[in-house]
Amino acid sequence: MTRQTIVKLIVAISFLLSIHALAQSTPTYGGTLRIAYVTTSPHIDVQLASQGPVTESAHYMFETLFDRNEDGALEGLLATGYESSDDGLVYTFFLREGVSFHDGTPFDAEAVKYNIERKIRLGLPTWDAVPWNTIEVVDDHTLRVTLTAPAPHIIRVLSAKTWSMYSPTHVESVGADGILSQGVGTGPFMQAEFQPNDYLRLVKNPNYWQAGLPYLDEVIFQVVPDANTRAALLEAGDVDVALGLPIPTIERLQRGGRFNVLSAVGSRQYYAVLNNYRGPTSDVMVRKAINHAVDKEGILRAVFRGIGGEVAEAPYLSPVVDGFFPAGHYEYDPVLAGQLLDQAGWALSSDGVRYKDGERLSLAFYTRRGSVPGDFETAELIQGMLREVGVDTRLEVIESASFIPAVTTDRESAQYDMALFTWSTATLDAEFVMTSGYHSDAAAPRLYNRAYYSNTAVDRLIEESRSIPNIEDRNAAYEAIIAMVFDDAPILQLFDSAEFAATSPKVQGVYFDPAYSNWPVKYGWKTP
Amino acid sequence: MLRYISSRLLITVPMLLLVAVVTFFAFKLIPGDPARMFAGEDAPLERVEAIRSELGLDRPILNQFASYMGRLLHGDLGRSVSSRRPVIEEIRSRFGRTFKLALTAIAIATATGIALGTLAALHKGTWIDAAVSLISLLGISVPSFWLGLLLMQLFSVKLGLLPAAGYGGWQNFLMPGLTLSVFSIAFITRMTRSSLLEVLENDYIRTAKAKGLSRAAVITAHAMRNALLPIIIIVGMRFGYMIGGAVIVEEVFAWPGLGRLLILSVGQRDIPVVQGLLLVFAATFILINLAVDTLYATLDPKLRHQL
Numbered sequence: 001m002t003r004q005t006i007v008k009l010i011v012a013i014s015f016l017l018s019i020h021a022l023a024q025s026t027p028t029y030g031g032t033l034r035i036a037y038v039t040t041s042p043h044i045d046v047q048l049a050s051q052g053p054v055t056e057s058a059h060y061m062f063e064t065l066f067d068r069n070e071d072g073a074l075e076g077l078l079a080t081g082y083e084s085s086d087d088g089l090v091y092t093f094f095l096r097e098g099v100s101f102h103d104g105t106p107f108d109a110e111a112v113k114y115n116i117e118r119k120i121r122l123g124l125p126t127w128d129a130v131p132w133n134t135i136e137v138v139d140d141h142t143l144r145v146t147l148t149a150p151a152p153h154i155i156r157v158l159s160a161k162t163w164s165m166y167s168p169t170h171v172e173s174v175g176a177d178g179i180l181s182q183g184v185g186t187g188p189f190m191q192a193e194f195q196p197n198d199y200l201r202l203v204k205n206p207n208y209w210q211a212g213l214p215y216l217d218e219v220i221f222q223v224v225p226d227a228n229t230r231a232a233l234l235e236a237g238d239v240d241v242a243l244g245l246p247i248p249t250i251e252r253l254q255r256g257g258r259f260n261v262l263s264a265v266g267s268r269q270y271y272a273v274l275n276n277y278r279g280p281t282s283d284v285m286v287r288k289a290i291n292h293a294v295d296k297e298g299i300l301r302a303v304f305r306g307i308g309g310e311v312a313e314a315p316y317l318s319p320v321v322d323g324f325f326p327a328g329h330y331e332y333d334p335v336l337a338g339q340l341l342d343q344a345g346w347a348l349s350s351d352g353v354r355y356k357d358g359e360r361l362s363l364a365f366y367t368r369r370g371s372v373p374g375d376f377e378t379a380e381l382i383q384g385m386l387r388e389v390g391v392d393t394r395l396e397v398i399e400s401a402s403f404i405p406a407v408t409t410d411r412e413s414a415q416y417d418m419a420l421f422t423w424s425t426a427t428l429d430a431e432f433v434m435t436s437g438y439h440s441d442a443a444a445p446r447l448y449n450r451a452y453y454s455n456t457a458v459d460r461l462i463e464e465s466r467s468i469p470n471i472e473d474r475n476a477a478y479e480a481i482i483a484m485v486f487d488d489a490p491i492l493q494l495f496d497s498a499e500f501a502a503t504s505p506k507v508q509g510v511y512f513d514p515a516y517s518n519w520p521v522k523y524g525w526k527t528p
Numbered sequence: 529m530l531r532y533i534s535s536r537l538l539i540t541v542p543m544l545l546l547v548a549v550v551t552f553f554a555f556k557l558i559p560g561d562p563a564r565m566f567a568g569e570d571a572p573l574e575r576v577e578a579i580r581s582e583l584g585l586d587r588p589i590l591n592q593f594a595s596y597m598g599r600l601l602h603g604d605l606g607r608s609v610s611s612r613r614p615v616i617e618e619i620r621s622r623f624g625r626t627f628k629l630a631l632t633a634i635a636i637a638t639a640t641g642i643a644l645g646t647l648a649a650l651h652k653g654t655w656i657d658a659a660v661s662l663i664s665l666l667g668i669s670v671p672s673f674w675l676g677l678l679l680m681q682l683f684s685v686k687l688g689l690l691p692a693a694g695y696g697g698w699q700n701f702l703m704p705g706l707t708l709s710v711f712s713i714a715f716i717t718r719m720t721r722s723s724l725l726e727v728l729e730n731d732y733i734r735t736a737k738a739k740g741l742s743r744a745a746v747i748t749a750h751a752m753r754n755a756l757l758p759i760i761i762i763v764g765m766r767f768g769y770m771i772g773g774a775v776i777v778e779e780v781f782a783w784p785g786l787g788r789l790l791i792l793s794v795g796q797r798d799i800p801v802v803q804g805l806l807l808v809f810a811a812t813f814i815l816i817n818l819a820v821d822t823l824y825a826t827l828d829p830k831l832r833h834q835l
Contacts, residue, residue, distance in 0.1 A: 042566075042610035042611045042798075043611060043612075049568050123575055123578065125568075125571065125572070177612045180612055181613070195784065196610070196613075197611075197784075197788070197792050198784040222694060222782065223782065224694075224782040225779050225782065226673075226780050228677050228680075228780075229677070229680065229693045229780055229782055232677070232681065232685055232692045233692045233694075235684075235685040236688060236691070238684070238691055238693070399560075399795075400795065401559075401560035401561070401565055401795060402558075402559040402560045405560065405561045408564070445573045446572065447572065
């Protein structure tokens with residue numbers, strides 16, 4: 001017999017209370033919220049895009065079975081709770097009753113089954129994060145899922161925005177191309193107008209299942225490519241929220257005191273890939289030396305004015321990710337870095353660069369400029385710091401559309417020794433890092449192990465951890481793995497970045513979603 | 529006249545075909561992967577490959593070229609890789625906005641440029657002339673993104689008079705229109721000044737003056753009419769550039785026009801849209817030139833008889 005663990009999830013009432021707790025005033029109904037939005041989104045199909053700008057609007061239009069509150073705790077959203085069998089192979093989801101999609105289609109077990117099957121059938125992002133076996137409708141509001149192996153992270157996977165529930169009727173009627181520009185979900189706002197890469201206008205869903213919500217009548221996302229223009233729009237009162245502002249602008253707005261500046265550290269980590277497969281960086285001593293040679297605090301001060309984040313304490317993992325373990329960071333110590341390089345056989349020459357058997361210690365270092373704040377400046381500082389310990393780097397600034405193919409290739413054709421990157425964990429669960437970053441199977445181009453890191457002991461521990469049916473024991477197993485990976489220094493670990501939003505003081509009820517670094521205002525309001 | 533226009537129109541066709549061929553191969557040469565850009569930076573490899581074959585990008589390049597040209601000859605510009613909408617629709621929905629912006633800018637530039645140029649010519653060698661030269665020098669050297677942001681700070685943030693950015697009512701046109709016009713103001717000012725000065729040297733001006741005509745009548749009826757001819761050419765050329773060259777102004781003012789579409793599409797390696805845009809830019813430029821030449825011919829009796 002299986003002893004069933006029943007997890008009662010906090011429901012709408014407490015969710016509402018927690019949102020109210022954010023408030024500094026009594027909510028006001030009505031009004032239009034304008035958001036100056038950073039990047040372009042050619043489509044709004046969040047099931048297709050696992051991250052990026054699409055997720056910003058998805059908060060308003062679509063809902064997932066589970067969600068996180070502003071403390072990061074998992075709650076039921078379209079699900080009210082779930083049961084899992086002791087062996088972790090059977091999950092039963094209890095779905096919220098009385099919910100319907102914007103087009104009137106009832107939200108029920110059939111709809112959830114349809115959406116999960118669509119993700120699997122089309123191979124949409126993270127469909128394979130869970131070893132699906134069967135999906136069956138028990139009754140209108142109960143769905144049973146069986147797995148071929150335990151996956152205690154399933155709840156976290158299903159809380160990611162890319163597992164948003166679409167109206168099956170709508171998907172069938174508009175088809176795969178139509179869904180790119182027309183979305184029908186269960187969220188507090190409904191799509192009114194969408195002009196790809198320009199703007200998205202959403203209107204209040206009058207039949208929203210959470211009584212009394214939302215407060216706003218209308219939300220408009222305006223794509224404004226230039227950061228200075230976004231700031232000017234906010235300062236001129238043309239928009240209520242400006243996202244993606246550069247740090248100097250954030251500082252200026254903070255000093256001025258006329259706007260609210262919000263900041264939080266999410267799951268995004270800045271790091272540099274080190275090529276573990278070949279070249280000088282295939283030697284762990286060299287990789288450790290590089291980690292010791294770089295002053296992360298110094299970069300945070302110089303590029304991010306000391307408000308841009310915190311030094312990372314585990315490879316790829318920030319503290320907001322479930323399963324995070326503080327393995328540590330390599331202290332800034334150029335002398336030690338030099339000693340490690342000496343030990344690795346790289347001797348300092350009269351030209352200030354190290355040599356080994358006549359080979360010069362010169363690394364190809366790829367970066368972009370402006371893909372994330374301060375990327376190029378960070379790379380430049382790293383270049384200078386490495387030069388101090390006798391490591392020469394050839395910094396190559398590559399435009400985005402060319403950068404991704406250049407760093408998404410198999411290990412034989414990879415031309416880089418180092419590449420500056422950021423990592424985000426949208427599920428906020430370390431399983432994603434294990435499977436997509438640490439494991440040697442995740443080597444690019446298949447997944448995101450662009451360091452070509454490979455340690456058979458780590459691989460084996462990750463595989464063993466997959467049969468652990470509950471999160472607590474699994475996280476305990478992850479500690480050892482994270483410590484081992486840290487010790488192998490597969491990457492140059494930098495910092496977990498802070499994310500900013502600036503709002504007019506009228507805007508209330510903004511909260512932070514660390515998974516995507518978004519600042520949703522879906523349950524917020526504007527004071528008159 | 530009609531034969532002249534129709535022969536000029538006929539040359540347009542091979543010119544546009546050449547543009548199409550060049551853009552197709554140019555885009556194949558630069559690195560970057562449209563399938564990857566559409567699938568997303570972190571899309572799994574299988575997903576990228578699926579999109580590649582969906583878009584037909586896995587076929588041999590000559591094969592792709594043949595089907596592209598085949599469609600093009602039927603007037604089909606294809607579909608956008610990123611939005612999956614027909615390219616012609618993407619362009620149509622934005623063409624008007626860029627056209628109106630360019631029209632605003634060319635109106636500002638022509639009025640201001642002719643006024644300043646005339647002023648300078650009539651006060652040649654005085655401090656007024658020097659001041660106008662300085663203004664036109666500034667106009668040519670000021671980067672438009674900087675000027676745009678400066679205007680925004682002044683008129684939107686400080687004074688609160690105009691909307692900072694975005695497309696909308698006539699107020700939205702003023703700052704981007706002015707920013708886009710500044711380079712052309714300088715150009716037209718210089719052309720007006722030199723052209724008017726040249727005309728004023730002519731014998732018939734002396735005759736008109738000797739006839740006892742008023743200074744105003746001499747300038748407007750005799751001098752300006754002749755000085756206008758080279759100015760028209762400059763105005764036409766500047767207008768053509770504005771249609772395809774409003775890229776920076778549109779980016780700064782978040783103007784949803786063709787320039788922004790071009791930047792986005794290049795960044796996303798949305799080749800069909802870029803090709804469509806370049807064809808439209810080329811065609812617009814050619815047509816504006818033709819219009820200017822025709823206008824020139826009607827205004828200049830010497831040319832009229834040759835046609």
